[in-house]
Amino acid sequence: MEGCTMLWESQIPINQVFELRCRTIDYFGVGAINKFYDIAKDLKENRGITRVILVTGKSGYKKCGAWDVVKPALEEYGIEYVHYDKVGPNPTVDMVDEATELGKEFGAQAVIGIGGGSPIDTAKSVAILLEYTDKNARELYEGKFFAMKAKPIIAINTTHGTGTEVDRFAVASIPEKEYKPAIAFDCIYPLYAIDDPALTTKLPADQTRYVTIDALNHITEAATTKVTNPYSILLAQETARLIFDYLPKAIADPNNLSARYYLLYASAIAGISFDNGMLHFTHALEHPLSAVKPDLPHGLGLAMLLPAVIKHIYPATARVLAEVYRPLVPDAKGVPGEAEYVARKVEEWLFSIGITQKLTDVGFTEDDIDKLTELAMTTPGLGLLLSLAPIDATRETIAAIYRDSLYPMSK
Numbered sequence: 496m497e498g499c500t501m502l503w504e505s506q507i508p509i510n511q512v513f514e515l516r517c518r519t520i521d522y523f524g525v526g527a528i529n530k531f532y533d534i535a536k537d538l539k540e541n542r543g544i545t546r547v548i549l550v551t552g553k554s555g556y557k558k559c560g561a562w563d564v565v566k567p568a569l570e571e572y573g574i575e576y577v578h579y580d581k582v583g584p585n586p587t588v589d590m591v592d593e594a595t596e597l598g599k600e601f602g603a604q605a606v607i608g609i610g611g612g613s614p615i616d617t618a619k620s621v622a623i624l625l626e627y628t629d630k631n632a633r634e635l636y637e638g639k640f641f642a643m644k645a646k647p648i649i650a651i652n653t654t655h656g657t658g659t660e661v662d663r664f665a666v667a668s669i670p671e672k673e674y675k676p677a678i679a680f681d682c683i684y685p686l687y688a689i690d691d692p693a694l695t696t697k698l699p700a701d702q703t704r705y706v707t708i709d710a711l712n713h714i715t716e717a718a719t720t721k722v723t724n725p726y727s728i729l730l731a732q733e734t735a736r737l738i739f740d741y742l743p744k745a746i747a748d749p750n751n752l753s754a755r756y757y758l759l760y761a762s763a764i765a766g767i768s769f770d771n772g773m774l775h776f777t778h779a780l781e782h783p784l785s786a787v788k789p790d791l792p793h794g795l796g797l798a799m800l801l802p803a804v805i806k807h808i809y810p811a812t813a814r815v816l817a818e819v820y821r822p823l824v825p826d827a828k829g830v831p832g833e834a835e836y837v838a839r840k841v842e843e844w845l846f847s848i849g850i851t852q853k854l855t856d857v858g859f860t861e862d863d864i865d866k867l868t869e870l871a872m873t874t875p876g877l878g879l880l881l882s883l884a885p886i887d888a889t890r891e892t893i894a895a896i897y898r899d900s901l902y903p904m905s906k
Contacts, residue, residue, distance in 0.1 A: 504753075521661050534689075547603055548601060548607070561694055583613065585793070610651075610654075615652065623682065627644075638876065652694075655703075658766015660763070663770060673787050676877065707762070710738065710765040711738050716773075719812040720772055720883040723773075736822045737760065776881070791857055799857075805841055809833070820840075859897075863897075868890055
């Protein structure tokens with residue numbers, strides 16, 4: 496019987512590197528990191544780039560194996576580099592400014608980000624500020640100017656969640672205001688990206704869970720905004736199917752390259768889905784959580800909010816969400832009255848893969864809801880997301896989603 500239900504992905508040779516084309520040329524597949532030699536050659540010989548700034552975290556760029564290729568490739572083509580390696584899990588505008596200053600002093604002509612969303616988003620921000628040398632990261636993230644240009648960006652992605660390697664978004668926190676704004680500019684689509692599943696096998700179990708839930712939220716939102724489209728919904732369906740199938744396999748066997756391949760593919764097409772369809776509640780409400788608590792992983796914050804968001808938006812988006820979540824809730828009929836049922840099924844699945852925390856477990860209480868609601872409504876950039884939600888993003892609705900996320904729905 497199992498043979499009769501075999502899906503097409505088992506027939507794909509995962510060592511065959513292909514080009515995933517969107518606005519970014521994304522080299523995708525096991526062994527794709529070796530395409531960095533071609534990228535370095537293009538930078539030097541065709542674009543005249545001889546100096547770059549590398550933007551990474553403290554050690555992940557080495558542990559994953561990317562540095563074993565990037566360093567000799569840069570040396571082979573005579574590209575000099577300076578390295579900023581202080582990006583944290585929730586990058587701040589101060590990190591962006593520090594990296595930018597390093598790049599300015601060196602005369603960097605391009606920016607290479609190696610890591611997950613945090614280093615790559617920081618790299619994107621640096622690329623803008625290397626062009627707008629009279630501006631700083633606070634001005635950028637508070638919307639004080641519109642960016643029309645940026646230095647070329649190369650994104651070497653080492654996680655399967657953000658989709659930032661193929662989209663025009665970036666995020667950084669402004670600590671003193673407890674803001675975590677997002678920016679979106681066409682000039683920060685990476686010129687090249689690398690998605691090599693082999694670089695993701697060293698992800699710890701929790702990070703494997705959290706980054707994947709980021710992708711699941713991307714498509715849940717992209718498929719249900721006021722500006723969604725058939726393409727975003729199609730990608731959402733495929734993303735969800737792949738995540739529900741392959742995330743448990745990656746958790747059980749971190750070195751399962753087929754599982755990592757399809758989670759990474761799901762993440763990339765989820766990035767393209769929300770690049771086309773945009774986002775709304777879950778991301779707009781998570782940003783205040785990790786702005787107030789910088790140690791909170793973005794994906795965990797999203798996971799804690801997701802069931803409540805589904806509960807509130809399902810009546811307005813029942814047909815779409817029933818199809819997206821059909822692999823998980825096969826009996827969903829796509830009618831408004833099953834909103835809480837589907838939301839509970841999603842929460843049960845999150846618990847089953849080991850994400851059991853709710854807001855109270857990470858230190859939030861009922862007393863925080865007014866502050867979080869205010870931050871969601873006033874942080875620069877989040878208003879746009881809220882305006883695209885499928886139901887009115889009133890203060891009362893935002894507070895209700897936070898409140899419904901304090902405890903498990905079964906409580």
